Amino acid sequence: MSKELGARIRAARERLHMSQAALAEAIGAGNQSTVAGWERGRTEPDGETLARLAVILKVSTDHLLGIDDGVLSLPADVADLAKDIAGLPPSERAVIEKIVAALKAEDKAKVVPR
Known part of the structure; x- marks a missing residue:
């Protein structure tokens, strides 16, 4: 499990002033505890969900995965x-x-x- 992935999901979500529950609803991920699990590094979203997260959170999948850490995520x-x-x-x-x-x-x- 990746705590770094979770931290990036959380930072992107918070940048949009979105609650865990709102993100869970937007992504169709069940409930808030699913998002909390990702953010704490207990679980990880599958590839399809990761792609949907990137769209909803307005970041790239590379950003979420830490591939482009040097690239600024725009507000x-x-x-x-x-x-x-x-x-x-x-x-x-x-x-x-x-x-x-x-x-x-x-x-x-x-x-x-x-």
């Missing part, structure tokens, strides 16, 4: 924003890129009104 609101931006046409994404570049620049007063 849900940032991931949602990234999806919105990805859906824009290239010309509009270019505008967003310019805004971000300006925000990162020294003189933010030109971009962000005070």
Whole structure:
């Protein structure tokens, strides 16, 4: 059993402000004790459940398994924003890129009104 997997499940769940019971319901895993067992490292989800967990928790399966520990998991609101931006046409994404570049620049007063 992997306590690291459980810790990653818990961290991702908590980042979304989701209870164990809510995650169990969303995944169809029975009840809260199933999720608690995963998080404590007593049991592990099977491969299909792990894939569903990744979707629900908005992380990759690699992240849950600890394969990409160096990769930052994005907060849900940032991931949602990234999806919105990805859906824009290239010309509009270019505008967003310019805004971000300006925000990162020294003189933010030109971009962000005070």
